[in-house]
Amino acid sequence: MKEFWNDRYSTESYVYGKEPNRFFRKQIDSLKPGQLLLPGEGEGRNAVYAAKKGWEVTAFDYSEQAKKKALDFARAEGVSIQYEIRSADDWKENKATFDAAALIFVHLPKDIFKQLIEKILVSLKSGGKLIIEGYSVAQLGHDSGGPKDPDLLYDAKHLRSLLEPTEINLFEEIETDLDEGSYHRGKAMVIRAVVTIP
Template structure:
């Protein structure tokens, strides 16, 4: 069985900037609605989106499990004379600071565990924005087992909305775009002092994730003041 790191290393070894170096079109369209400042690119790949955001004045951090992809992202940033903090890391082990980012983006990546959403949302500042763009399950051409979930970036219908309850949805659509089945979402973290009452911080601590992390407890206490 191939693990996630080996799979994505092989993927990027075989495919170099297969879609070019241009940023994701949905990111470009939504740029005016992103909260400006510090942004995190989750599973950044070869860095085309991260470099685009750096070009537009964002302070950009990004990570990917593939060393090859991260090296290409750094090379692209250097080629464009941009500042980019790019790291090789697995989301399982990547530490996001509490309310550290103004915006977070995820393109062609689907969190396989519900607690990842809680971690991502807690890493957003009040009013921060989360952008998601990936394929829907209608685009799948093969069944992907749980042991290979790391290559499953296909969202089921309304899956993102269910995992972002408590967030303000600024834009959402799923359907055929340029001949492919796509899911797109832009959401905003509430700025109200009673954000915890909206269920923002405990929406994934029930069911699959029984215990709260210390980080989420601190966030709840902060917003209850």
């Protein structure tokens, strides 16, 4: 899979665009800037937006091409982000470090995704927020992007169970119109959540 993502990000253009995800932007704009964690950040569209808003951003992805493009983008926009080459299963933060985290279209096998959620919850301070948007299993059959393997898609019951230790502020499965580069375009079924660490 690492080769797949390096190949996808090897183009000169930003395949998911340079604008932040709309749901992420709406949520992050409502919060006071602090320390932000962005796993699976790709080419940096959300990291750069947050950094321009005053957030101190720590991002990671396992694609070297993604990191290069994200750092190039940040430099061009006059901001700084911390970006590490890591996979979801080898990243760990053992103390409450971050004021917010976001998983935006981060799709992983359910066992790895469960471990990542657990590690993120540990890494968030009390009162910290986790923002999530990803393709629902109901996305199967749509041509607007996302994995074709149900194990990589979000199941509402499963995701909600992973978030039980938190205060759930928003949880919805909805149809939305995506316009995020060439791979996220058209009507799509997504699950969105915002939760607060007690």
